[in-house]
Amino acid sequence: MKEMTLKERVHADLAYQWKQIKRNKVKYLFLAPYLILFIVFTVCPVVVSIYFSFTDFNMLEKPNFIGIKNYYRLFLADDLYIKALGNTLMFALITGPGGYLLSLLMAWFMNELPRAVRVVFTVLLYSPSLAGGMTNVFKIIFSSDAQGYLNAFLINYGFISVPIKWLENADYVVPIIIFTVLWGSLGTSFLSFIAGLQGIGKEYYEAGAMDGIRNRWQELWYITLPLMKPQMLFSAVISITGAFSIGAIITGLAGNPSVDYCAHTVMxxxxxxxxVRYEMGYSSSIATVLFLIMLGLNTAVQKLIKKIGR
Amino acid sequence: MKTKKKQHLIKKRLSRSRGGDVVMILALSVFTLIMMIPLIYAIGMSLKPANELWVFPPTILPQHPTLKNYKDLFSLMTDSWVPIQRYLFNSVFITAVGTFGHIILASMAAYVLSRYTFPGSRFIFSMIKGTLMFSGAVLAIPNYLVMNALNLTDSYMVYILPAFSNTLGLFLMKQFMDQMIPMSLLESAEIDGANDWVKFSQIVMPLVKPAWLTLIVFSVRDLWATGASPYVYTEQLKTLPYALSQIATGGVARAGVGAAISIILILVPLVVFILSQSNVMETMSTSGMKE
Incomplete structure (x- = not known):
């Protein structure tokens, strides 16, 4: 008797849902072109990646299911991967929050300037993020011979007498990469911060002044940042995602592999x-782990930011 | 009485230290200057004649500026197997088509997701929002396998189709629609008998102009930078950044031309950004994520 009611309820529910779907036909038609492409080029690759991470696929032979062997190899038998993971975390922990704070700080500094001046600063500071790393120019700036711009500058002013191999020395190449990444980090989140700050109404500050806000730090912490929370959440997502996918800039500056793999990242x-090696199964497990790290960290940071001003 | 109170408040607000203002503007200016050095150096290098490129000590600005590097770029490539005009056409074509399609498809999807709730709508949007949390680069390899399975490799589709379904664009468009389109406007159109297509194309799209200009800025930025793709083998289908990177690998001998390349690659998205800058700001003010 009970089972019947359950079955009936499920049936009734399904019938209702189906009716809803039929009623909303036009909406699905609007959604369909985008959604189909989204499924094919974003959802499918995620599924494919997870699936192949459990196989030994190499593009030539039929993939065999090998369980968690790839993951076993990844964490227990691939020293280079562990090194890459450490480097990726190091780069992400510096350039992620670094770029985020720089964006917020610069947006805050320019917030009360006249509109025209603000636009000029916005365009100037945003332009490096359009340069895609500009690695060929940075390679000349940090070139290892005396003609490299930095070497020539230092030699000319007597700081050094022999040119330094900036990009072939592990001690220098890591800071140079961080500098280059930070240089291009005032991008989408920077714009979001500027717009968010501009959107806060004057009345909030006036009310704050009445409630005894003493200086601009208090204003920032008690009024501005809590009102900026939506932009801060959005920018955090953009920054974290970017910080964990650093790879092309390093390949451009220091090559892949870099000297002694000193700057080797997961990407x-x-x-x-x-x-290069076409070990699709193994590389899928690398991609899957990186994917999970990005998702996990984003979720954690979202929770953290929601606590601001409380 | 009232104005007096207000003046008092404003005075209180402005009582923040003058020194603070100076420090902020100074820090902003110094930081901007540091950020500009590599760009100024690149511009200077692209305008230097060959005999100035490697003088010691090197200069930032050229003594006798010339456009020779830019001209060389074209003469170097015009005589090559695939002329530079072809690479240029490919980049312009995929940027234009990819951006146009992205705006239409993302706006249509954003419209129904913003205006209605229907079975699956919340789930679909949270899935799209979720993809902002990881980088598409992670999916490069499975993407190749999917393209291969669909027989799309070695065609313009490799560049264009994924750009259509860019998720940041849809997210920004939906947020903007959520906050900027008054429900009453659509409701009164419904009473007049307007169907969804009419509402979308004649009411919503003109209202969200700042949002689609923003989508143009971001889409052009990404597509114009599209370089070598592992899924395209035919030389005639490759892009300008790829061709330019081939020249730049000429090393120090091509340093001037290489710098000219960097400048050209930045200039196009920068001009698009400057032209629609105020609209982008309006859109980004709605970009926030709700809790």
Whole structure:
């Protein structure tokens, strides 16, 4: 008797849903072109990646299911991967929050300037993020011979007498990469911060002044940042995602592999196994783990930001 | 009485230290200057004649500026197997088509997701929002396998189709529609018998002009930078950044031309950004994520 009611309820529910779907036909038609492409080029690759991470696919032979062997190899038998993971975390922890704070700080500094001046600063500070790393120019600036701009400058002013191999020395190449990444980090989130700050009504500050806000730090912490929370959440997502996918800039500046793998990141490791060695199964497991790290960290940071001003 | 109170408040607000203002503007200016050095150096290098490129000590600005590097760029490539005009056409074509399609498809999807709730709508949007949390680069390899299975490799489709379904664009468009389109406007159109297509194309699209200009800015930025793709083998289908990177690998001998390349690659998205800058700001003010 009970089962019947359950069955009936499920049936009734399904019938209702189906009716809803039929009633909303036009909406699905509007959604369909975008959604089909989204499923094919974003959802499918995620599924494919997870699936192949459990196989030994190499593009030539039929993939065999090998369980968690790839993951076993990844964490227990691939020292280079562990090194890449450490480097990726290091780069992400510096350039992620670094770029985020720089964007917020610069947007805040320019917030009360006249409109025309603000636009000029916005365009100037945003333009490096359009340069895609501009690695060929940075390579000349940091070139290892005396003609490299930095070497020539230092030699000319007597700081050094022998040119330094900036990009071939592990001690220098890592800071140079961080500098280059930060240089291009005032991008989409920077714009979001500027717009968010501009959108806060004057009345909030006036009310704050009445409630005893003493200086601009208090204003920032008690009024501005809590009202900016939506932009801060959005920018955090953009920054974290970017910070964990650093790879192309390193390949451009220091090559893949870099000297002694000193700057080797997970993205480069992925590129190596996926597009050079064609170990698709193994590279899929690299991609899947990176994917999970990005999702996990984003979720955690979202929770953290929601606590601001409380 | 009232104005007096207001003046008092404003005075209180402005009582923040003058020194703070100076420090902020100074820090902003110094930081901007540091950020500009590599760009100024690149511009200077692209305008230097060959005999100035490697003088010691090197200069930032050229003594006798010339456009020779830019001209060389074209003469170097015009005589090559695939002329530079072809690469240029490919980049312009995929940027234009990819951006146009993206705006139409993303706006249509954003419209129904913003205006209605229907079975699956919330789930679909949260899935799209979720993809902002990981980078598309992670999916490069499975993407190749999908393209291969669909027989799309080695065609313009490799560049264009994924750009159509860019998720940041849809997200920004939907947020803007959520906050900027008054429900009453659509409701009164419904009473007049307007169907969804009419509402979308004649009411919503003109209202969200700032949002689609923003989508143009971001889409042009990404597509114009599209370089070598591992899924395209035919030289005639490759893009300008790819061709330019081939020249730049000429090393120090091509340093001037290489710098000219960098400048050309920045200039196009920068001009598009400057032209629609105020609209982009309006859109980004709605970009926030709700809790």
């Amino acid at each position: 480069q490791h992925l590129e190596d196994y996926g597009t």
